[in-house]
Each structure stands twice: as structure tokens, then as C-alpha cells.
Amino acid sequence: MNRPVFLKYWHVPERLCSVAFRRWSRSFSCVSTPVISEAGSGGGHYIGRIEGMTNQEKLDLLKEKAKKVEAGGGEKAIAKLHASGRLTARERLALLFDEGSFVELYKFVEHRCTNFGMGTKESPGEGVVTGYGTVNGRTVFSYAQDFGVMGGSLGEMHATKIVKCLEQATKTGCPVVGMNDSGGARIHEGIDALAGYGKIFYKNTMASGVIPQICAIMGPSAGGAVYSPALMDFVYMVKKDYSQMFITGPVVVKSVTGEEVSAVELGGAITHNQKSGNSHFVADSDEDCIGQIKQLLSYLPSSHNERPPVIACDDPVDRREEKLNTIVPESSKRPYDMKKLIRMVVDNGEIYESQALFATNMITCFARMDGSTVGIIANQPLSMAGCLDIDASDKAARFIRCCDCFNVPLLTFVDVPGYLPGINQEFGGIIRHGAKLLYAYPEATVPKITIVTRKAYGGAYLGMCNNEAGADMVIAWPTAEIAVMGADGAADIIFRTESADVKQQMKDEYIEEFATPYRAASHALIEQVIEPRETRPTIISALKMLENKEEERPYKKHGNIPL
Amino acid sequence: MSVEISAPMPGSIVGILVKVGDEVKENDELITLEAMKMENPIFAPSDGMVKEIRVKEKDSVEAGQLLIVME
Numbered sequence: 136m137n138r139p140v141f142l143k144y145w146h147v148p149e150r151l152c153s154v155a156f157r158r159w160s161r162s163f164s165c166v167s168t169p170v171i172s173e174a175g176s177g178g179g180h181y182i183g184r185i186e187g188m189t190n191q192e193k194l195d196l197l198k199e200k201a202k203k204v205e206a207g208g209g210e211k212a213i214a215k216l217h218a219s220g221r222l223t224a225r226e227r228l229a230l231l232f233d234e235g236s237f238v239e240l241y242k243f244v245e246h247r248c249t250n251f252g253m254g255t256k257e258s259p260g261e262g263v264v265t266g267y268g269t270v271n272g273r274t275v276f277s278y279a280q281d282f283g284v285m286g287g288s289l290g291e292m293h294a295t296k297i298v299k300c301l302e303q304a305t306k307t308g309c310p311v312v313g314m315n316d317s318g319g320a321r322i323h324e325g326i327d328a329l330a331g332y333g334k335i336f337y338k339n340t341m342a343s344g345v346i347p348q349i350c351a352i353m354g355p356s357a358g359g360a361v362y363s364p365a366l367m368d369f370v371y372m373v374k375k376d377y378s379q380m381f382i383t384g385p386v387v388v389k390s391v392t393g394e395e396v397s398a399v400e401l402g403g404a405i406t407h408n409q410k411s412g413n414s415h416f417v418a419d420s421d422e423d424c425i426g427q428i429k430q431l432l433s434y435l436p437s438s439h440n441e442r443p444p445v446i447a448c449d450d451p452v453d454r455r456e457e458k459l460n461t462i463v464p465e466s467s468k469r470p471y472d473m474k475k476l477i478r479m480v481v482d483n484g485e486i487y488e489s490q491a492l493f494a495t496n497m498i499t500c501f502a503r504m505d506g507s508t509v510g511i512i513a514n515q516p517l518s519m520a521g522c523l524d525i526d527a528s529d530k531a532a533r534f535i536r537c538c539d540c541f542n543v544p545l546l547t548f549v550d551v552p553g554y555l556p557g558i559n560q561e562f563g564g565i566i567r568h569g570a571k572l573l574y575a576y577p578e579a580t581v582p583k584i585t586i587v588t589r590k591a592y593g594g595a596y597l598g599m600c601n602n603e604a605g606a607d608m609v610i611a612w613p614t615a616e617i618a619v620m621g622a623d624g625a626a627d628i629i630f631r632t633e634s635a636d637v638k639q640q641m642k643d644e645y646i647e648e649f650a651t652p653y654r655a656a657s658h659a660l661i662e663q664v665i666e667p668r669e670t671r672p673t674i675i676s677a678l679k680m681l682e683n684k685e686e687e688r689p690y691k692k693h694g695n696i697p698l
Numbered sequence: 699m700s701v702e703i704s705a706p707m708p709g710s711i712v713g714i715l716v717k718v719g720d721e722v723k724e725n726d727e728l729i730t731l732e733a734m735k736m737e738n739p740i741f742a743p744s745d746g747m748v749k750e751i752r753v754k755e756k757d758s759v760e761a762g763q764l765l766i767v768m769e
Contacts, residue, residue: 468732468736468737518706519706519738521736522734552736553734555707556708623735
């Protein structure tokens with residue numbers, strides 16, 4: 136089987152220079168001025184007569200047409216949007232891009248539908264504004280649906296604009312930001328609208344792992360419309376009534392199941408960030424949402440061919456945080472705040488948390504170490520003892536794979552007591568969901584550094600990037616307990632026939648022997664045992680050492696992750 | 699409006715740190731739930747007053763079982 140060949144557009148080896156390519160390159164020599172001929176005939180749309188016009192009239196016509204599209208749904212529609220607290224598509228794009236950098240594409244696209252009175256109906260810009268520009272100097276593509284034009288409904292040509300935007304972003308290796316605000320499929324167009332969604336899903340899938348795909352739900356998103364966001368890497372929702380996502384809305388839910396629920400309860404920002412895990416970030420307003428998207432972009436490379444941007448770091452790389460030496464409580468039964476611990480280690484205490492409200496027993500966040508992006512996965516002892524369960528495994532596995540796609544090194548902080556027991560967990564498929572974690576870590580080829588702060592027990596430790604899961608560096612604190620299971624349980628099993636006194640004595644011995652990092656260290660199962668205050672310099676040194684790490688994988692089409 | 703606080707996972711109640719009528723602040727520890735060999739703090743989700751306590755010390759609780767009602 137041939138491996139895929141990736142070509143940079145400026146470099147085509149002679150042996151790959153096919154006949155088709157040579158023909159394509161020759162064609163440049165015969166390009167002549169485009170000829171605009173007869174116009175103004177089809178579908179009830181006014182295209183404008185070009186023949187017989189002076190150049191000035193042609194310029195005026197361009198301006199007039201552009202102005203019409205830029206006006207969107209008109210003053211009334213815009214006022215209505217503003218009244219509901221949201222911005223227009225163009226206002227959102229203006230906030231996203233560096234001033235004056237936005238270049239609009241496919242501005243004059245029009246629908247081709249003639250059914251149900253659509254033949255005479257105009258839809259300026261087809262209800263979606265697309266193009267590219269720069270965000271903090273880096274090229275980004277974006278599309279913003281315009282609720283003011285036919286409710287932002289998605290028809291054949293509306294979808295075509297989004298598809299072309301995704302195609303160009305993928306081809307050029309630039310991130311894409313979608314801002315969704317749409318009433319759904321334009322049903323006048325029937326199957327063509329449906330096909331439009333299908334084409335977008337296909338392009339989202341093709342772009343997955345190539346460029347970062349970010350989606351903001353800044354209006355309703357129902358039915359098929361929810362699946363493009365779901366296929367993208369990160370989903371934002373705004374904590375306002377207009378930001379909604381569901382497969383079937385409250386009316387259908389009530390008619391089918393009798394359950395009464397409001398649209399916001401069913402599919403609002405808090406629901407999807409807290410309960411379903413469908414959304415990764417929650418914003419207070421459109422402005423906050425776009426600001427956060429820019430922040431996220433700053434952590435990510437433009438494509439899988441690049442490394443994440445490095446920024447100047449004013450936090451000393453050799454900063455030793457004394458408080459880390461005492462952050463783990465004396466009693467191993469007491470929790471502590473892992474997020475606080477992480478903040479003490481990373482540059483300037485800054486983290487950007489993904490899915491902060493969902494499966495809070497697992498932390499997933501971006502941060503920087505010496506100015507370079509890292510993806511952090513950590514157990515949170517403060518929430519459900521930091522155990523692994525279905526949602527935590529699902530959340531972490533997805534984050535790990537996303538970091539690996541985009542060359543973001545992984546830092547894993549471990550304090551895990553085990554998997555959550557229970558009928559719901561077993562019936563819900565903790566075996567296959569937990570396996571996602573066991574799969575995602577070995578699959579990842581980016582540098583992987585693991586810090587064991589306390590409990591690292593049994594199968595749960597295997598799920599938190601230990602040496603055997605492919606960690607390049609496992610660093611343990613002296614408080615680490617790396618063992619097959621907790622001392623109490625183990626002593627109960629091994630010494631079950633002994634008297635209570637003997638049992639207690641054996642338990643103490645077991646704790647001394649196994650509830651430490653030294654057994655693992657003596658068997659070369661971890662690389663270092665360090666004073667906790669040394670954590671930051673140790674990680675930064677390890678990241679530097681691993682900078683040019685290469686890890687081969689056997690060629691395959693793709694693996695078969697347990698989904 | 700009353701706020702219901704339930705057990706996030708199965709375990710046993712090893713400490714009740716408030717009594718009915720107490721005014722509490724957001725993130726105050728209300729109950730300690732031993733589970734997964736850890737003493738897990740159950741925090742107040744918001745400021746308010748403790749209206750009802752539905753469990754007592756040493757009770758075993760199921761995931762989702764109602765522990766406290768706040769107002």
C-alpha cells in the first residue's frame with residue numbers, strides 16, 4: 136500500500152510531477168482576462184447588465200452590490216439581534232480578526248432555489264459571512280452565520296460557502312473558527328439543504344487532526360446543525376438564552392416523551408458544559424467568547440505540521456516553589472486542590488481549562504512551561520476523590536488525542552485512588568470508556584511527562600500515563616504511593632486468616648514497603664524521585680531534553696480506539 | 699429557592715459540619731463523605747442557609763442520595 140504523499144505547494148519532486156500537474160502548471164501561460172458576457176437571466180436574481188456600461192458604472196455596481204450584502208438582513212433584523220443581546224455576524228468577525236485584516240470571500244453567492252416563492256426572495260450573502268484574516272498576526276479562516284438573513288438557515292449555497300472555507304483552511308494549514316447562529320436547515324430547499332450538512336460533516340472529518348477546528352454556538356443550533364460542532368475540536372457556548380444546542384428541541388421532546396423542559400435547560404451553555412460534556416468552554420457574552428477563542432488559538436499551532444507558538448517567558452525557569460513541599464496533606468485520606476498545585480508549577484500560574492465544569496474529578500487544561508504550550512491532564516482529589524469514571528476517562532482521552540494531533544506535549548499529574556465502583560459505571564460501559572485512556576496515551580507520540588504526587592494505584596495508574604503506557608519521564612514525589620492497590624485492601628487479602636493484631640502489623644509493613652515511590656524506582660519503573668519544590672525546573676529540563684523526540688509507529692490506516 | 703445537595707458517589711458520612719439554621723458561604727465544607735478511602739468534602743454550591751439535613755453520621759449513602767437542602 137502506498138503511503139500518502141504530502142506536497143508543499145512550492146516543492147514538487149520531478150518524479151511526482153504527473154502529466155496532470157504539468158498540464159495544470161502550463162495552463163497559467165494561457166490565462167487571459169476573464170470575459171463577462173450576457174448576464175441577468177437566471178432564477179429571478181438580479182445579476183446586473185455589464186454590456187454597454189461604462190467602467191465607472193461597473194465600479195458603482197460593484198459598490199452597490201457589496202453594500203447590499205454587507206447590510207445583511209437590514210436595519211430591522213440587526214436591531215432585533217442586538218435587542219436579544221447578540222452581535223451580528225460581521226460584528227463578531229470584526230472582534231475576532233486583527234483590525235482591517237478580514238478578507239471576505241464568496242460575498243456574492245446567492246441561493247438557487249425557486250420552490251415555495253424562493254425564486255424572488257433575496258438572501259444577501261446567503262446568511263453566512265466567510266473569509267480569512269489574521270488573529271494576533273496568524274492567518275485564520277472563519278465563517279459566521281447571520282441570523283438576520285432568513286434566520287441564518289442553511290441551504291445548498293450557504294453550505295457551499297462553509298465547505299469552501301473549510302477546504303481552503305485545510306489546504307493552507309490554517310485554523311478555522313465557526314460562529315453558529317442558525318435556525319437550521321432551509322426546508323424550502325429540501326434534500327439540497329440536507330446534503331449541505333452532509334458536505335460540511337465530510338469536510339470537518341477531513342480537516343480533523345490537520346487544522347484546529349473551533350466552533351462557537353452563538354445562537355440556536357438544532358438537529359443536523361449540532362453535528363458539525365461535535366466533529367470539531369473545541370466547542371464554545373455563551374451563557375445567554377440564545378446559545379442552544381440539541382438534536383430535538385423541547386416541543387418534540389414533549390410530544391414524544393411527555394417531558395417538559397425549557398430550551399435552555401435542555402441545551403443551554405451550562406447543560407452542555409456541566410452535564411453532557413458536549414461543550415468545552417463557557418463564555419459570559421459574545422465578546423468574552425471571541426476573546427477566549429483568541430486565547431485558545433494562542434496555545435495551538437496553525438496545523439499538524441507546526442509546533443505551537445512559543446512566547447517570551449518572564450517566569451524564571453528555575454523557580455522553586457517551597458509551598459509544593461507541603462501541599463500534600465499528612466493524612467493520605469485528606470484531599471488537596473490539584474489545580475492550585477498545577478498553578479504553582481506552570482508559567483505565571485496561568486491555565487486555560489477545557490471542560491472545566493464537566494467530570495471535575497479530572498482536570499484538562501492548557502498552560503505554558505518556559506513559554507511553550509503543554510497540555511495537562513490531572514486527577515483532582517477535591518472532586519470524587521479524583522477517581523476515574525466514565526466521564527473522566529472520556530474527557531481526558533479526547534484531550535490527549537487533541538494535544539497529540541497538534542504537537543502539544545503532555546504533562547500528567549497523578550493522584551488517583553482507582554476506578555469508581557458501581558452498577559451505573561459497569562452498565563454504562565466503564566470498561567470500554569476507561570479503555571479510551573489506556574489507548575490514547577500509548578497512541579500519542581508527543582513528549583509525555585508524568586508527575587506522581589500521591590496515589591498511583593492499580594489499573595487506574597496504568598490509565599494515567601505510567602512508564603509502560605509510554606511516558607518518557609515519570610517523576611515521583613516522596614509522597615507518592617505507587618502500588619498495585621491500597622495497603623488496607625491488599626493486607627486484608629494477603630493476611631485474611633491472621634488475627635486482627637497480626638493483620639494490623641502486616642498492614643503497617645505493607646504500607647512501608649509499597650506505599651512509597653522507592654519500590655517502583657528500584658525496578659526502573661520511574662525515572663526520578665524529586666523534592667516537590669523542584670517540580671518546575673525538572674519538568675522544563677525534561678521538556679527541553681525531549682524536544683526532538685521521535686517515536687515511530689507501525690504504518691496503518693488508523694487504529695481502532697474503543698469509542 | 700431551595701438548593702439540593704446530593705452525594706456525588708457512594709460512601710459513608712463521617713462528618714456533618716453544619717446544623718439546621720446555619721448560614722453558610724459558597725465553598726464552605728458541609729459534610730465529609732468517606733469514599734474511595736478518601737474523606738471527600740461536600741461543599742456549599744452557593745451562599746445560603748441550611749434548611750434540612752437528611753443524613754446522620756455513619757450513614758451509608760448511594761450516589762445521588764439527597765444529603766442537605768439549602769435555602
